[in-house]
Amino acid sequence: MCGIVGIVSTQYVNQALYDALTVLQHRGQDAAGIVTFQDDRFYLRKDNGLVRDVFRTSHMRRLVGNVGIGHVRYPTAGSSSSAEAQPFYVNSPYGITLAHNGNLTNADDLSRDLFRTDLRHINTNSDSEVLLNVFAHELQKLGKLDPSKDEIFAAVRAVHQRCRGAYAVIAMITGYGIVGFRDPNGIRPACYGVRETAEGKEYMIASESVALSAAGFKLVRDIAPGEAVYIETDGTLYTQQCAEAPSLNPCIFEHVYFARPDSIMDQVSVYKARLRMGETLADKVLRERPDHDIDVVVPIPDTSRTSALQMAHRLGVKFREGFIKNRYIGRTFIMPGQKMRKKSVRQKLNPIDLEFRGKNVMLVDDSIVRGTTCHEIIQMARDAGARKVYFASAAPPVRFPNVYGIDMPSPGELIAHDRTVEEIQTLIGADWLVYQDLEDLISCVNDVNPDIEGWECSVFNGKYITGDVDDAYLARLDAQRRDEAREAAQAGLPEDNGIIDLHNDED
Numbered sequence: 001m002c003g004i005v006g007i008v009s010t011q012y013v014n015q016a017l018y019d020a021l022t023v024l025q026h027r028g029q030d031a032a033g034i035v036t037f038q039d040d041r042f043y044l045r046k047d048n049g050l051v052r053d054v055f056r057t058s059h060m061r062r063l064v065g066n067v068g069i070g071h072v073r074y075p076t077a078g079s080s081s082s083a084e085a086q087p088f089y090v091n092s093p094y095g096i097t098l099a100h101n102g103n104l105t106n107a108d109d110l111s112r113d114l115f116r117t118d119l120r121h122i123n124t125n126s127d128s129e130v131l132l133n134v135f136a137h138e139l140q141k142l143g144k145l146d147p148s149k150d151e152i153f154a155a156v157r158a159v160h161q162r163c164r165g166a167y168a169v170i171a172m173i174t175g176y177g178i179v180g181f182r183d184p185n186g187i188r189p190a191c192y193g194v195r196e197t198a199e200g201k202e203y204m205i206a207s208e209s210v211a212l213s214a215a216g217f218k219l220v221r222d223i224a225p226g227e228a229v230y231i232e233t234d235g236t237l238y239t240q241q242c243a244e245a246p247s248l249n250p251c252i253f254e255h256v257y258f259a260r261p262d263s264i265m266d267q268v269s270v271y272k273a274r275l276r277m278g279e280t281l282a283d284k285v286l287r288e289r290p291d292h293d294i295d296v297v298v299p300i301p302d303t304s305r306t307s308a309l310q311m312a313h314r315l316g317v318k319f320r321e322g323f324i325k326n327r328y329i330g331r332t333f334i335m336p337g338q339k340m341r342k343k344s345v346r347q348k349l350n351p352i353d354l355e356f357r358g359k360n361v362m363l364v365d366d367s368i369v370r371g372t373t374c375h376e377i378i379q380m381a382r383d384a385g386a387r388k389v390y391f392a393s394a395a396p397p398v399r400f401p402n403v404y405g406i407d408m409p410s411p412g413e414l415i416a417h418d419r420t421v422e423e424i425q426t427l428i429g430a431d432w433l434v435y436q437d438l439e440d441l442i443s444c445v446n447d448v449n450p451d452i453e454g455w456e457c458s459v460f461n462g463k464y465i466t467g468d469v470d471d472a473y474l475a476r477l478d479a480q481r482r483d484e485a486r487e488a489a490q491a492g493l494p495e496d497n498g499i500i501d502l503h504n505d506e507d
């Protein structure tokens, strides 16, 4: 997952973009970037690292202008090279920069077409650079010296026709404004908001509503699937539906893990959804073992806290913070490489022994993906003296790879792939393992929004909404992106993978 943001303001946007990216940091910890423009020039700073490490005061001073976009990255294509940090830039037409959250499933074909037919060069292995070039080519084809909203929307329409997969995008066109759009299934989130000032209206587009509220913008609404929102530099806003048959099918894993609980996505409160996940999980526990002997419910910080709290409440069992999280260590699941993830669980979480000694504990996590966290945590609970260690997951078993912006490319790396719940229970060393049922999870996110036609649940049911994901694609993805393949590809290469970057304000 990545975080994207774009602002059209009446004053410099550098600080507001920086602040928004820190609020979206949970969506990507690998790289960060901001680009602004003023007087027909772009000012770009991007690099690997957390937002606070990438931007120093000297960079911030040079990011001048009242319009800009930003990105925090969690790679799902290409490598972790700083050259693949976003926003990406292309000089023709007009000068366009782009920030993307999601993953294109036909990036290889597009890349070939861009070279052979559109005569465009792609300099990295990132699907986002491909997406930018498709958009740029389609805008260029219209041949306008001075593009209006009609050309911008026509280019987005063409992107929808050519690109497959998931994409929430914010692009900035030099001298004209920013355009945000969502793929025709609305898999990845994006919303926009407004702030009234004495100088006029200001707009922000972002992955999550929490970025808007933290900056004092009022949420207007989510961008509809297939829709584009174009905001000119003077603050004039236009919207248009650019897809043939849009249908809202948001990614359910945003509600399970990715999004911040204080965000509202497609009118569904992430916090409320997680509370409900705790309730339905408690109901399942009661169904399976009406006379259970759980003494205490313990969350695995951070994401499972909301569900665990409500689960304990429903069970009528004590809720206790049995693990303390080191606040200086980021999210483990989105780290690249299994070695780093494993080490970081131990560094990140430490038990309070007295909450475990002699007790039957129910540990609750939002999800079990590779099993890295639960395996370590169950052992820690045992070492701390727990009598029985039960484990509950607020999400169903993650059995299938994700191709829409979550880096789970390889079925073999998923602990639940081709395994029964009993087998997983043995593997992670739990005395009892309970998973949420998929129907229950869906019932937790089905809120008052009648526009939601379905949920993108492929990691749980193997059904890919875009209809273009076949076994050959999945096999290719697995071969390219499984941990070992990435490590082997990286061996012997310089840290940046040898990909040459274009101009970047590095110092």
Ligand SMILES: O=P(O)(O)OC[C@H]1O[C@H](OP(=O)(O)OP(=O)(O)O)[C@H](O)[C@@H]1O
Residues within 6 Å of the ligand: 257, 300, 301, 302, 303, 304, 330, 331, 332, 333, 334, 365, 366, 367, 368, 369, 370, 371, 372, 373, 374
């Ligand atoms: O089975 P695994 O492969 O370990 O993945 C699942 C775990 O990873 C995530 O935590 P993470 O540390 O990323 O973030 P959090 O602090 O927001 O819970 C998630 O919340 C689970 O705890």
Ligand SMILES: NC(=O)CC[C@H](N)C(=O)O
Residues within 6 Å of the ligand: 001, 002, 073, 074, 075, 076, 077, 078, 084, 100, 101, 102, 103, 104, 126, 127, 128, 405, 406
């Ligand atoms: N997680 C994402 O949204 C990734 C965006 C893009 N595919 C990249 O790898 O940079």
Ligand SMILES: [Mg+2]
Residues within 6 Å of the ligand: 300, 301, 302, 303, 304, 365, 366, 373
């Ligand atoms: Mg976690």
